[in-house]
Structures are given as structure tokens and as C-alpha cells.
Amino acid sequence: MNNPLALVGRATLSLFGLAGRLTVFAGNCLQHIVRPPIYFGLIGRQMIAIGYFSLPVVGLTAVFTGMVLALQIYIGSSRFNAESAVATIVVIGITRELGPVLSGLMVAGRVSAAMAAELGTMRVTEQIDALTTLSTNPFKYLMAPRLIAATLTMPLLVFVADIIGVMGGYLVGTAKLGFNYGSYLKSTVDYLEPMDVISGLVKAAVFGFLLALMGCYHGYYSKGGAQGVGAATTNAVVSASVLILAANYLITELFFTS
């Protein structure tokens, strides 16, 4: 029973089982995303829940990140007299990495958890079974609108986060570090390339899909009452966060290495 080989074997089988289930689940979701009917009303409602109601937390995260980034870069760059690079590094750091990743993690904490809790409660109270008996496919009615909404909304959120983050850096740069208002903005715009922003928005769309997928997957397969729903919520946030960080590396590689 405590044979280490058996433990490794069980863990491996369990990992492959999970990967298989998740792949089938994602395949089912994608199939229902592209195949009509598409519930535009439900997508709109989810976009408001995911996007509009996440704005405060994403905005606050972005502004403080921009402020801290400006301070840290100033301290670091002053060691080799490169203080003038602060504005450029802040904007590149925010648009390429910190905007999408931190927004993704914050939205994962808010949205993946909410999705897992809602769908998990629907599962344990037989509401998902009821949906099926009413000739409605849960993947079409519950999963597809959430996945579409999250994938479309995250780039918008990240775009707003980029602007707020850069403004945070600007505030610290001009009010505390003594940069000239005009030259800070000029440095910000002059060295920013379209690909910096586009790569961040592509990341945001992928993160949106992943965080909704994790919320839906863990909620859909939750079992065992309140404890099961609690576990599903935790697992959704943890797995979404890990996947976002892993996907971030892969997309960065794809965009910025030859």
C-alpha cells in the first residue's frame, strides 16, 4: 500500500486522467462556442460580470504596480545613470507583462472562483441535470457564454489596466522623482512599439479563456456538497493562476524570441 512505485504510478495515472478529462471538456466547450445558437444575451451579462465589475480591482492593481515600477526602476537605473529610461521601461513592463499577468491573476481570483462556486452549486443541487432534462445543453448554455465573454473582455480590461498603470508611473515619475511632464510622456510614447501592446492583449485573451475554462471545469465536476464546492473554488483559482503564469512564458517565447 505504501510502495513508493505504486504511489508514483497512481499519481501519474491521476495526472493523465485529469489532462484527458480537461482536454475533452475544453474540446466540448470549443465545439459549442463556434456552433450556433449563440446566446448573445448571456454573453453580454457575463461580460458585465467579468469586465465591468472587475474594473475597480484591476484598476487599483494597475495604478499601484505602475507607481512601484517607476520607483524601483528609478532606484535601479540611477546606479548606472540611466534614470531617463524610467518612462520607457515602465510602459514596456506594463504593456508586455505586468498589465496582462497581474490583471489575469486578479480576475482569476475573482471570476474563476465565482464561476466555480456558481456552477458547483448548480451541480450539487441538480440544476445542471435539470438543464439537461429541459433539452438544453449545459456546455452551450453555461460554459460557452462564460468562455466567450472572458476571452473578449480580458483584452479590454488589460487595455484599461495598461493606461492606468502607465498613469501610475507618470504620477510617481513627475510628482516624486522630478521628471518633466512633457518629456516623461514623450519617452513613454516614442519608444513604445505596437507589438508591445498587441502581445499583451493577445496574452489577455488567452488568460481570459484559461481562467474561465478553469472556473467552468472545476465547477462542472464538483461534487460532495458545500465542501466539494469549496474545493472546486480553490482548485479553480490555483489552477487558473498556474496556467496563466505558464501560458505567459509560452506566449512571450512565441512573440519575442526568433
Next chain:
Amino acid sequence: MTTAKLKLEGVAKHFGHKKVLDGIDLEVGRGESVVVIGGSGTGKSVMLKCVLGLIHPDRGQILVDGENVVGLRGSAKEEYLSKFGMLFQGSALFDSLRVWENVAFGLIQGRGMKRKAAKDIAIEKLGRVGLKADVGELSPSELSGGMQKRVALARAIATEPEIIFFDEPTTGLDPIMADVINDLIVECVKDLGASTLTITHDMASARKIADRLAMIYKGHIIWCGHKDQIDNSGNAYVDQFIHGRADGPITMDVLKP
């Protein structure tokens, strides 16, 4: 010979090492009300879920109007499910929707009906189960358990299905409300002319709803007959169950000091 509306032939299902259904054979005729009785954990709900395609049976056939429906998928499954209505044990109302939207859900999503027309039908069905139109605007969480059961019944009959399943329809209700629900079930089913399959361990409910009774034990149907025959079934398991006796062939795994 008329084809049974619903027929289960040798349906089996196991979870891990536990055999839940071990070759169930059961028939429900057209317009007939069959009640399956049995203790908790004997496989009653699993049997219903197998018929509805929520759980895949390991073997056996499930025939609806003579056609095997095991393994149906996609639109074929949705079309097949449109013949069914189901009242869930815990009502399973969608708490994100208002009461009338719950009742009209199958009409709007399943049948593509316009919301206005579906709402009119929903209000009419709510009236059918003794609830006023203003209840339709409430959220399910604002209703008592008995009212939720009535709404669930209205939802089950809203699409006028050919077959209706009732999963423990009186569980958790006081005896008077349970009898009200039983009466409503009998009336609604009679009006629709639907075939019904009910699972319960409430004998008062079973006697009131059933034309025929069957008893499930350890994954088998061990007795089946007209409801008038149940008191003289000659089956020791049935006798013990309907009289609610602790002593008899059915043993509970209870740890004694």
C-alpha cells in the same frame, strides 16, 4: 400488442466495485403511473438518471416507444429529452432566474418559443398548481419548500411532456403539503395523459399516485404488481418495507455498541 411507452431491459450500472443496478427490468405503459419504492441507496435515482441519459448504463437497453435510446447524443438526445418532464427531489430550480422563467425555461430554450407566449403559459401552469401570477415574479429563494415543489411541478408539466419522472416528490414536506402535491400530481398527469415513473419511499404518496408499484432492492426489481396487491404481495421484503419494520430480510448496516 401495444408497445410500452418506456421499457428497461437488463439495465446495469456500477460505480467502482459497487453494483448499483444489476439488471433492472421495468415497463411503463401509455398513460400509466408506475411507482418504484425502495430504501435509500438502492439505485432508484440512478435508474431515472440512466433513462434521462445523465448517467450511461454499463449494459442493458432503455426503450422509449420501442426505440433504444442508450448512447444518444447531440440533437438526437435533446429531441428525445423533449418527451420528458422531471420533478427533482430538491426541486432544482434555477436560482438565477425568476419563478416564471423557471417554468417557461423548457419552452423558451428547448422549444424556441417567444418569451411573451412562454410567460403566458408559465403563469397558466403556475395557476394549475395553485400559485398566483405574482409568484411568477419572485426568485425561487423567496419561496417555501412546498411552493418550490409546486413550481418544480409546474416546470415539469409546462412543455406537456409524454413521460414525467417524479424523484421523491414529497420528501421534506409536511404531511398535508405532501398530500397536496400528491393530488396535484394525480390531477396534472390525468389532464396530460402522460406516462409517469415515480420513485419514493413515502408509502402514502406511492399508494395515491400509483397504478402499479414495483420494489427495487440491491439493484433488482424484486416485486411488481397492481397497487391493490401490495398488501398481499407474499414478498417478505415488500412486507417489511411497506410496514417500516426494522426486523426482516432487509438488514441495515448499523454499528451496534
